[in-house]
Amino acid sequence: MSFSIALTGINAATADLDTISNNIANSNTVGFKGSRAEFADLYAAQGIGISTNTIGSGVQVASINQIFSQGALNFTGNPLDLAINGEGFFRLNDNGSIVYTRAGIFGLDAEGFIVNSEGQRLTGFQADASGQVGNVIGDLQIPTDDMAPSATSKVDAVLNLDATAAEPAVTPFDPADPQSYNYSTAVTLYDSLGISHTLTLYFVKTANANEWELHATVDGTD
Structure with missing residues (x-):
């Protein structure tokens, strides 16, 4: 009897080691959830109920439960x-x-x-x-x-121009002469064929307070 009780312990311990080994083997498996062995007592009881002095018959693996931790x-x-x-x-x-x-x-x-x-x-x-x-x-x-190209239909811009800026030294405006405008910025546009173009915006300060002229070219052409 003692040998069989000890054997149940060995079998249960083996199952526990198998579970732990499987967890270790899958430590790098994506989405793997580890398991844990749950144990329960064994009793060799006859009839209804178990007396208070009944000696157990060993241990068994009650279940192998997955651990759903993150x-x-x-x-x-x-x-x-x-x-x-x-x-x-x-x-x-x-x-x-x-x-x-x-x-x-x-x-x-x-x-x-x-x-x-x-x-x-x-x-x-x-x-x-x-x-x-x-x-x-x-x-x-x-x-x-391939997706059909979509032509650029709108350009959004957030600008903050210097209110103290002076009028350009050179007039009239000439996109080829940086002395004829105060600031410039460029964005990329696309036509209906998906070909890119460069839109350049030029800002020219006028003689009036807080007033600017805006000039635009596409690929260097008005």
């Missing part, structure tokens, strides 16, 4: 890698079956779907062309086709 968040350099800070899982589509994971290592397949290493597609709420997120869940796909 792991460390790391930057990978891959813009598609994701992490969940807190509770929750990533929802994946595995050929029609829904599976869940905490591992956020993702990439793109040939069709532009966001997938993990097993080809399971990441799902989520879909957004329309205007960026509004709806309530329909589907496989997330990033278009890989």
Whole structure:
């Protein structure tokens, strides 16, 4: 009897070591959650109830429970890698079956779907062309086709000009002569073909207080 009781302890300790070893082996596995062995007494009882002087029959592994504590968040350099800070899982589509994971290592397949290493597609709420997120869940796909160029339609600028500035020494304004204007700044524009152009703004102080003239050229041409 004593040998069998001791044997249960050895078996339980082995299970505990196996659990710890598995935790160590997966210490660098993304999304891995460690486990902990839970133990319970063994009693060889007959009939109903256990007397107060019953000697136990050893120990058993009651369960192996996962520890859902928050792991460390790391930057990978891959813009598609994701992490969940807190509770929750990533929802994946595995050929029609829904599976869940905490591992956020993702990439793109040939069709532009966001997938993990097993080809399971990441799902989520879909957004329309205007960026509004709806309530329909589907496989997330990033278009890989070339996007049609969009011409620049507006330029926003925040300026703070010196109220004490004097009129330029040279008149009239000439973009080729820095002495004919006070300040200049340049921004890049794009036409409907996606070709870039340089918009240059020139600021010329007038004789009136707090009054400026604004001149503009695109690629050096008015």
